[in-house]
Amino acid sequence: MTIRWTVLAPAMVALPFVVSACINEPTAAGTGPRLSAARPVAADPVSLKLDPTAGNFPPPDFAKETGNGPYSQARWTNRVALDGRFSVLLEKSVDFASCYTPTPQNGCMAFAAVIVTGVEGITIADLGNIGFSVNGDCGAGAPRFNLYYDTNGDGQADGVAFYxxxxxVSETTTDWTSMSASAAAPDFCYTFPSGDCTLMRTSTVVELSVxxxxxGVWHIDRVQAAGSTTGEPNGT
Structure with a gap:
């Protein structure tokens, strides 16, 4: 399997992030199945569930390691919550900037994510507005949505979009910031390996994650997609 490493400059659209994308493994956090075609969407909102996932690509080989470790954590917690009793803790201990140096520090390519399951195979039009609420810094590149999409119906990711x-930002309170974006209008998007954005309203979701x-340390709650909202371990 060929891994594509794409490093996007921090100055670009003020979105400082490092992306690790695999042709058969859409995100560093990717674990879900690949769908071969768009599935019909019922009149009712879809059933969402959140899957906390963390990992690392340690130097010098940058071979993928999945699971919570010393450099990143993704897990449910009942210590902080906006709605209900739970939120997802996302934490990373090493900054990505070290990855730009000749001697990258272990953990610079670590990630923490929450995969939004239940939207695989639906169209971007049906995905609609996507959003989340965060306790912690609401930055340009973190936290963000990563959306891997399929344009030719084979169920494999043809490109990735970022939000x-x-x-x-749609709402702020003392401790929480909420964001909402149209899935059809990403901040940045490209087609693998480095082509122009091909995201269309008829494209289908391969994987969506925060x-x-x-x-830093963040708590994620009230995740929204395809007309549904969830922030609890049992989903919507």
Whole structure:
């Protein structure tokens, strides 16, 4: 399997992030099945569930390691919550900037994410507005939505789109910031390996996740997609 490493400059659209994409493994956080075609969407909202996932690509080989470790954590917690009793803790201990140096620090390519399951195979039009609420910094590149999409109906990711928190703030309170964005209008998008964006309203979802790859601690709650909202371990 060929891994494509794409490093996007921090100055670009003020979205500082490092992306690790595999042709058969859409995101660093990817674990779900691939769908071969768009599935019909019922009149009722879809059933969402959140799957916390963390990992690392340690130097010098940058071979993928999945699971919570010393450099990143993704897990449910009942210590902080906006709605209900739970939120998802996303934490990373090493900044990504080290990855730009000749001697990358272990953990610079670590990630923490929450995969939004239940939307695989639906169209971008039906995905509609996507959003989340965050306790922690609402930055340009972290946390953000990563959306891997299929344009030719084979169920494999043909490109990836990004939606940063800071550019789409919809509400703020003392401790929480909420964001909402149209899935059809990403901050940035490209087709593998490095082509122009091909995201269309008829494209289908391969995987959607809320991801951090910068140093810090965040709590994610009230995740919205396809007309549904969830923030609890049992989903919607």
């Amino acid at each position: 940063g928190c800071a550019a789409h 991801l951090v790859d910068e140093q």
